[in-house]
Amino acid sequence: MYGYAFALPSIALLFVLVIYPLFMTFLLSLYDVSLTSSRYLGWEAFNKLWNHKMLPLVFRNSIIWTLLVIFFQFLLGLASALLLNQSFPGRTLLRGIVILPWVMPGVIAGMVWRLVYDPQLGLLNHYLRALGIISQPLTWLSDPRWALYAVIFTAIWKGFPFSTLMYLAGLQTVPLDLLEASEIDGASPYQKFWYITLPVMRPIIVTTLLLTFIWTFNYFELIYVMTGGGPAERTHIFPTYVYDLAFKRFRFGDASRFAVLDFLFLLVFSLVYVRLSFRREESL
Amino acid sequence: MRRGVVVISIVTLAFLLLVANLAGGQEGQKITLNVWLMKQAEVELIKAQEEALQKFKELYPEIDVKFTVFPYNEYRDKLLVAAAAGNPPDVSVVDQIWNPEFAAAGFIIPLDDFVAKSEKVKKENYFAGAWDSALFQGKLYGIPFDVGVWALNYYNKDFFRRAGLDPEKPPVTWDEFYEVAKKMTTENQWGTALWVGKGDAIQCITDALIFSNGGSVLNEDFTKCTLDQPAAIEAMKFFKKLQEVNPPGEVSRTEEDSFQLFTAGKVGMFWYGEWGQDTINARAPEMDWACTNFPKPEGGESIGTFGGWNMVIYEKSPSKDAAWKFIEFWTSREINERVSSLTPANVEAAKSFLEKKRRFPDIIFKQLTTALYRPIFPKYPDLAEIQRNATTAILLGEKSVEEALKEATEEIDKLLNEYYSTHR
Amino acid sequence: MSKSQKTLYFVKIYFLAFVLATFVLFPIMVMVSMSLKAPDEQFTSPPYLVPKRPTLSNYLHVIGRGSMFLRYFLNSLLVAAASTVIVLGVALFSSYSYARLRFPGRDFFFILILLSQLFPLAAIIVSLYRIMSQLRMIDTYWSLIVAYLTFSVPVGVWLLRNFFLGIPKELEEAAMIDGCTRFMAFWKIVVPLIRPGLGATFAYLFFVTWQEFMFALTFITSEAKRTLPVGIFDYVGQYETNWGNLMAASSLICVPVFLLFLFVQQQLVGGLTRGAVKG
Numbered sequence: 007m008y009g010y011a012f013a014l015p016s017i018a019l020l021f022v023l024v025i026y027p028l029f030m031t032f033l034l035s036l037y038d039v040s041l042t043s044s045r046y047l048g049w050e051a052f053n054k055l056w057n058h059k060m061l062p063l064v065f066r067n068s069i070i071w072t073l074l075v076i077f078f079q080f081l082l083g084l085a086s087a088l089l090l091n092q093s094f095p096g097r098t099l100l101r102g103i104v105i106l107p108w109v110m111p112g113v114i115a116g117m118v119w120r121l122v123y124d125p126q127l128g129l130l131n132h133y134l135r136a137l138g139i140i141s142q143p144l145t146w147l148s149d150p151r152w153a154l155y156a157v158i159f160t161a162i163w164k165g166f167p168f169s170t171l172m173y174l175a176g177l178q179t180v181p182l183d184l185l186e187a188s189e190i191d192g193a194s195p196y197q198k199f200w201y202i203t204l205p206v207m208r209p210i211i212v213t214t215l216l217l218t219f220i221w222t223f224n225y226f227e228l229i230y231v232m233t234g235g236g237p238a239e240r241t242h243i244f245p246t247y248v249y250d251l252a253f254k255r256f257r258f259g260d261a262s263r264f265a266v267l268d269f270l271f272l273l274v275f276s277l278v279y280v281r282l283s284f285r286r287e288e289s290l
Numbered sequence: 291m292r293r294g295v296v297v298i299s300i301v302t303l304a305f306l307l308l309v310a311n312l313a314g315g316q317e318g319q320k321i322t323l324n325v326w327l328m329k330q331a332e333v334e335l336i337k338a339q340e341e342a343l344q345k346f347k348e349l350y351p352e353i354d355v356k357f358t359v360f361p362y363n364e365y366r367d368k369l370l371v372a373a374a375a376g377n378p379p380d381v382s383v384v385d386q387i388w389n390p391e392f393a394a395a396g397f398i399i400p401l402d403d404f405v406a407k408s409e410k411v412k413k414e415n416y417f418a419g420a421w422d423s424a425l426f427q428g429k430l431y432g433i434p435f436d437v438g439v440w441a442l443n444y445y446n447k448d449f450f451r452r453a454g455l456d457p458e459k460p461p462v463t464w465d466e467f468y469e470v471a472k473k474m475t476t477e478n479q480w481g482t483a484l485w486v487g488k489g490d491a492i493q494c495i496t497d498a499l500i501f502s503n504g505g506s507v508l509n510e511d512f513t514k515c516t517l518d519q520p521a522a523i524e525a526m527k528f529f530k531k532l533q534e535v536n537p538p539g540e541v542s543r544t545e546e547d548s549f550q551l552f553t554a555g556k557v558g559m560f561w562y563g564e565w566g567q568d569t570i571n572a573r574a575p576e577m578d579w580a581c582t583n584f585p586k587p588e589g590g591e592s593i594g595t596f597g598g599w600n601m602v603i604y605e606k607s608p609s610k611d612a613a614w615k616f617i618e619f620w621t622s623r624e625i626n627e628r629v630s631s632l633t634p635a636n637v638e639a640a641k642s643f644l645e646k647k648r649r650f651p652d653i654i655f656k657q658l659t660t661a662l663y664r665p666i667f668p669k670y671p672d673l674a675e676i677q678r679n680a681t682t683a684i685l686l687g688e689k690s691v692e693e694a695l696k697e698a699t700e701e702i703d704k705l706l707n708e709y710y711s712t713h714r
Numbered sequence: 715m716s717k718s719q720k721t722l723y724f725v726k727i728y729f730l731a732f733v734l735a736t737f738v739l740f741p742i743m744v745m746v747s748m749s750l751k752a753p754d755e756q757f758t759s760p761p762y763l764v765p766k767r768p769t770l771s772n773y774l775h776v777i778g779r780g781s782m783f784l785r786y787f788l789n790s791l792l793v794a795a796a797s798t799v800i801v802l803g804v805a806l807f808s809s810y811s812y813a814r815l816r817f818p819g820r821d822f823f824f825i826l827i828l829l830s831q832l833f834p835l836a837a838i839i840v841s842l843y844r845i846m847s848q849l850r851m852i853d854t855y856w857s858l859i860v861a862y863l864t865f866s867v868p869v870g871v872w873l874l875r876n877f878f879l880g881i882p883k884e885l886e887e888a889a890m891i892d893g894c895t896r897f898m899a900f901w902k903i904v905v906p907l908i909r910p911g912l913g914a915t916f917a918y919l920f921f922v923t924w925q926e927f928m929f930a931l932t933f934i935t936s937e938a939k940r941t942l943p944v945g946i947f948d949y950v951g952q953y954e955t956n957w958g959n960l961m962a963a964s965s966l967i968c969v970p971v972f973l974l975f976l977f978v979q980q981q982l983v984g985g986l987t988r989g990a991v992k993g
Binding site for chain 2 (some may be wrong): 753754756757758759775778779847853931935937938947948950951952953954955
């Protein structure tokens with residue numbers, strides 16, 4: 007039937023490019039492999055992973071990183087969407103400007119923010135000191151206390167426009183007559199927002215949060231470029247640590263084990279997404 | 291219909307382009323020599339390289355040289371991966387500290403036979419410290435290409451004047467250095483800037499202090515760590531003392547950040563390699579600056595640490611003779627001078643290079659002749675990391691100098707034992 | 715609203731707009747400012763934003779003789795265009811079948827494709843690298859083009875399916891009643907209607923592969939084949955970073971994607987949100 011013929015290329019590519027390498031990664035995780043040697047470990051391999059000294063830190067960083075980034079992207083995205091939903095001259099220009107961070111390639115955003123964060127000679131510290139907010143320059147990217155949060159801030163800046171666009175489109179699906187009717191009934195703007203707008207936007211909010219969760223959890227470029235996972239490996243998240251293990255230390259077995267854990271964790275989240283998707287499709 | 295033709299021809303063209311690129315070079319009578327180098331930023335240098343390459347072609351028309359250049363941060367990784375996968379280049383430069391690693395892994399070949407037969411490449415032609423850095427278990431595994439020394443003492447004469455000191459009399463000893471730095475330090479400017487950063491470079495500074503005080507990192511045959519000896523302890527105590535006269539944040543600062551503090555006029559003196567002169571000229575063309583020798587302890591010598599790059603030939607190369615010819619050419623007196631960005635390793639070329647391109651050439655030359663290289667150990671990066679952690683702990687005040695060095699010595703001894711018990 | 719209420723309203727709006735614009739533009743201003751500064755103005759104490767003696771030398775150096783920038787640009791173009799075209803070719807047919815046709819396992823495969831969109835690249839990069847290495851594909855354009863298919867195909871299929879769902883079934887059904895085969899209905903009627911959606915999908919996929927970094931860093935070795943995101947690290951030296959040139963190159967890299975995105979904004983958001991609202 008046409009169906010299979012049409013769909014076949016995509017399925018074939020899926021198997022060759024994704025399923026097969028994933029399977030190989032699972033296999034590789036049972037070994038200890040370096041550039042020059044290979045040793046079978048079997049299930050003992052997962053003992054190694056469990057006891058790996060970096061696992062708690064990488065996991066914790068990944069969670070903090072992802073949750074903070076998507077939460078603030080949500081807030082900022084929603085707020086800017088509300089703003090852009092008003093009509094005023096210059097609105098289209100503003101919308102174009104707001105998109106810029108999302109369009110900027112990740113590595114470039116990382117390098118530019120490195121300049122901004124430069125402790126002695128960067129503008130952020132300069133303005134903060136001029137405004138009296140801090141007295142000593144802060145070493146944003148090289149102080150283990152701040153480094154992760156500094157990159158989180160950059161990630162929020164970089165990614166929020168996506169949320170803005172989604173929520174803007176979502177705001178436009180709110181039925182106007184419903185809002186007008188509630189105004190006649192004396193509802194305040196706050197009440198309109200909380201009881202009408204938000205519930206109507208629920209599906210889009212849920213989807214956006216889920217998409218940004220997955221993309222952020224896997225986001226390699228910013229941390230790699232801004233801190234390299236440092237200082238002293240304190241800002242590593244799963245993707246950067248897997249890369250570090252594989253291509254800087256050549257410990258392919260360890261890298262695969264972390265990769266498997268990353269994948270399984272996200273799989274759980276994906277199942278949640280699919281469940282929600284289906285429920286929505288059924289209700290249409 | 292016509293649009294279809296256009297589309298098809300574009301697609302065909304693109305396809306041909308792809309195929310052409312994938313097909314690679316041509317076979318034939320020529321030998322293709324793959325040479326991997328570090329990325330050069332200066333346009334002049336790139337031009338000089340092209341001209342040198344032309345000359346080489348005239349000398350050896352049957353050898354076709356292909357350069358590939360890499361930025362520093364991925365260079366070692368790409369080399370290791372290629373070598374391990376069995377398709378390394380024929381020739382490459384390697385950082386001095388990677389030489390033992392590559393030799394121990396069997397990726398590169400000993401060059402003693404080539405040297406014996408060669409007229410141009412002889413030990414006397416190169417700086418002793420650089421030549422010896424390529425030795426491993428008695429054999430020579432690399433020919434020095436260019437060198438640098440950590441460190442010269444750069445100083446800003448205005449700082450001296452403001453502090454009421456004579457700008458023509460920079461400090462010579464450790465005590466003098468400290469005193470001068472103290473006089474320079476006020477609310478928002480400092481005598482000098484310390485740094486640790488994330489790379490290997492900090493060991494160059496701490497090693498230089500230790501060397502100057504007559505100490506060393508490992509013993510003569512690189513089997514035992516000697517960082518817990520009095521010479522090293524005194525050196526690190528001096529280093530820690532300098533914390534008082536430097537801007538806060540030294541542990542996370544890199545050398546680049548710190549040098550920028552110097553060029554921006556925030557610190558009066560700074561220890562850096564001779565290659566920094568170009569940077570000062572670009573960033574602070576108005577500054578009245580000078581260089582002098584690295585400070586020495588009372589009764590000691592001013593000894594710096596060698597940095598630099600050696601040229602090596604890979605075991606898997608099918609054209610080793612051609613590779614050797616290239617190395618002879620590239621490190622020869624006239625060519626070496628023109629194509630290095632750091633100071634040439636060829637002594638005569640270095641003299642000429644320094645005269646032409648650097649201020650204070652005599653001081654730099656002297657430092658290059660007395661400088662010592664870092665320990666020759668295949669797992670040097672791990673050793674460097676232990677040293678760096680100790681330096682960090684000392685600066686953060688987490689451990690006393692004696693404690694930190696004692697623990698580092700124990701860790702390094704463990705590392706050495708582990709390695710030597712499984713490789714010999 | 716009264717006149718004063720209206721003014722107050724606009725004041726509030728413009729104030730917020732100003733804050734938002736500043737937040738968004740500040741780093742971009744830093745980038746452009748640094749790109750126009752000569753080395754002696756780049757790191758001063760205290761730092762300042764507007765160069766006193768702006769210069770184009772960084773830009774000239776980046777696109778001038780001896781610079782690989784144009785080469786990297788062409789490489790990025792080649793890889794992004796090739797992989798996007800392939801994906802579109804595959805996805806066009808596949809997403810139509812997921813949208814319209816019924817066959818056993820359709821939903822299963824579609825979900826599988828959706829799920830694969832969410833897989834971390836880190837999970838497969840090591841294996842992909844070893845596979846490519848064994849096939850001697852490392853350091854070839856094909857390695858990147860093929861690797862990019864891993865994440866482009868799912869996204870392309872998903873987006874195009876949404877666009878197909880937006881076309882009423884009646885059109886094809888009418889055509890088929892008139893005697894067209896399913897394929898002809900697909901090719902001659904539905905596909906032309908999808909064109910704006912195709913354009914938007916092309917733009918989005920192009921834009922994602924244009925800036926891809928991790929695969930490009932890992933699979934390509936020789937300079938001649940490097941893409942832009944990896945190539946800008948040429949300006950990061952062992953001891954020094956050439957910030958002026960780096961920022962000039964960065965500014966140049968941002969321009970094409972920004973223009974591209976401006977054109978397709980409308981369509982793209984439509985496709986993304988239709989998927990979000992309807993699933």
